[in-house]
Amino acid sequence: MARIYVTRPLPEAVEARLGGLGECTFRPSTSPLDGEELRMSLRDYDLVLPTLRDMYSAEVFADVPEPRAKLLANFGMGFNHIDVAAASAAGVQVTNTPGAVTDATADIGLMLMLMTCRRAAEGERLVRAGAWEGWHPVQMLGLHMTGKTLGVIGMGRIGKAVAKRAVHGFGMKVVFHNRSTVADPGVEAVQLETLHDVMAACDVAIVCVPGGPATRHLIDAAAIAAMQPHAHLVNIARGDIVEEAALIAALEAGEIGGAGLDVYEEEPAVPEALRRLSNVTLLPHLGTATLEVREAMGHMAVDNLEAVLKGAAPPNLVAAG
Numbered sequence: 001m002a003r004i005y006v007t008r009p010l011p012e013a014v015e016a017r018l019g020g021l022g023e024c025t026f027r028p029s030t031s032p033l034d035g036e037e038l039r040m041s042l043r044d045y046d047l048v049l050p051t052l053r054d055m056y057s058a059e060v061f062a063d064v065p066e067p068r069a070k071l072l073a074n075f076g077m078g079f080n081h082i083d084v085a086a087a088s089a090a091g092v093q094v095t096n097t098p099g100a101v102t103d104a105t106a107d108i109g110l111m112l113m114l115m116t117c118r119r120a121a122e123g124e125r126l127v128r129a130g131a132w133e134g135w136h137p138v139q140m141l142g143l144h145m146t147g148k149t150l151g152v153i154g155m156g157r158i159g160k161a162v163a164k165r166a167v168h169g170f171g172m173k174v175v176f177h178n179r180s181t182v183a184d185p186g187v188e189a190v191q192l193e194t195l196h197d198v199m200a201a202c203d204v205a206i207v208c209v210p211g212g213p214a215t216r217h218l219i220d221a222a223a224i225a226a227m228q229p230h231a232h233l234v235n236i237a238r239g240d241i242v243e244e245a246a247l248i249a250a251l252e253a254g255e256i257g258g259a260g261l262d263v264y265e266e267e268p269a270v271p272e273a274l275r276r277l278s279n280v281t282l283l284p285h286l287g288t289a290t291l292e293v294r295e296a297m298g299h300m301a302v303d304n305l306e307a308v309l310k311g312a313a314p315p316n317l318v319a320a321g
Contacts, residue, residue: 002309005045007033007054010075011291014298018049021305035060042067042092047305050082051075053267058086067092071314073304075297076288077101078238079318080211088320095304095316098157100296105287106161109236110169112260112281113150113204116232117143119258121281143203143230143257145170151202152176153195153219154209154237160186162206175201199226204234211238221246230257236287239263248273251280262287 002022006015008030018024025045027033032053033041041048042056042064050056050072061067061083067090072082074096084094115121119142126132126140150166152159155178166172167187174189176182177198182191192198195218199205205227209215219233219242227233233256235242244265250256251274258279264270267285274280288294304314 002046003044004047004049004305005041007037007041007048007050008075010049010298011295013295014302017299017302018305021302021309022046039064042069042090045069047071047073047308049073049075049301049305052078053081056082056087058083061086061090061092065090071095071305071308073301073308073314074318075301078211080238084318085320093308093314094318095301095314096318097297097300098316100293100300101288102157102161104290104293105158105236106165108262108283108287109158109162109206109208109234110165112234112236112262112283113166113206113232114145115281116234116258116260116279117145117204119279122278125278143232145172145204147171147173148203149173149175149201151198151205152189153198153205153207154178155182155185155189155191156208156210158236159206159208162208163187163189172204195223196226199223199231200228202231203228204232206234207237207241209237209241211241215241217241217243219243219247221249224250224256227256229255232256232258232260234260236262239265239267244271244274248277251277254279 004022004024006024006026015026038056038060046068048069069092071093077096077098079096082094087094119140123140150172152163152174155176163174163185164187167174175192175198176189177195207219224246247259251259260281262283262285304316307314
């Protein structure tokens with residue numbers, strides 16, 4: 001019977017299904033695996049279901065050169081916490097859960113766009129503090145999002161879903177940056193030549209690119225400096241895509257209108273400088289946080305496990321390199 005290691009608690013329906021596949025160890029902690037747990041999972045189990053911040057680095061695979069594990073069935077679309085090339089070299093396949101996360105993540109993107117443009121988090125804090133003195137004509141004036149220009153950074157599944165909502169829901173114009181040419185963005189949209197062109201052209205920029213070394217600090221000080229003074233930056237991708245120190249400096253100086261963040265460079269640590277700023281909306285990585293979506297992600301991960309147990313190719317295999 002296959003031994004399966006599940007690194008975090010999952011929805012009940014997913015755990016019940018996993019229980020029928022083999023001898024499962026359900027780790028009760030919600031914290032990431034530590035170094036010994038990472039190595040133990042590769043040594044002692046046939047299949048592993050890890051997730052965000054379980055750091056399967058090249059060093060971990062180097063310490064377990066002949067792993068028993070044949071699959072890391074990642075719970076989540078992003079897999080930048082796994083060195084896929086090192087896994088492949090060790091004979092370990094890696095899968096993810098694309099598609100299941102698209103709509104929920106796009107919804108959070110629109111929510112953050114509205115929250116930062118309309119100063120919703122700031123207003124909610126004002127009411128909770130008992131400091132609201134009542135309506136008046138120039139109270140907490142924000143940015144009217146309808147009809148404005150959205151800049152999408154990364155026109156993949158999630159970027160397209162955000163663009164669709166922005167166009168059909170708010171009549172926004174869309175410009176975008178993508179590493180390759182996008183023939184059909186799904187809505188009327190213009191692909192601009194450079195990232196800085198998009199940052200300069202938009203009223204709201206939203207980051208939707210995958211994480212990893214190629215996109216670390218893609219949104220750096222120069223990219224932020226290209227934005228208009230009233231513009232807002234939203235990140236629903238991975239925290240280290242945005243150079244956090246540069247964003248803090250721009251927000252503190254009032255060089256951009258505001259920001260909405262669901263992800264951070266060193267999660268769960270959020271810099272005190274960000275937490276004290278009134279012109280930034282901060283969420284605790286809620287992108288896929290609905291029961292329906294987390295169940296769908298879990299079942300997709302289990303589909304990958306089942307395929308490997310049957311000797312078939314997993315449906316969501318991540319290619320090395």
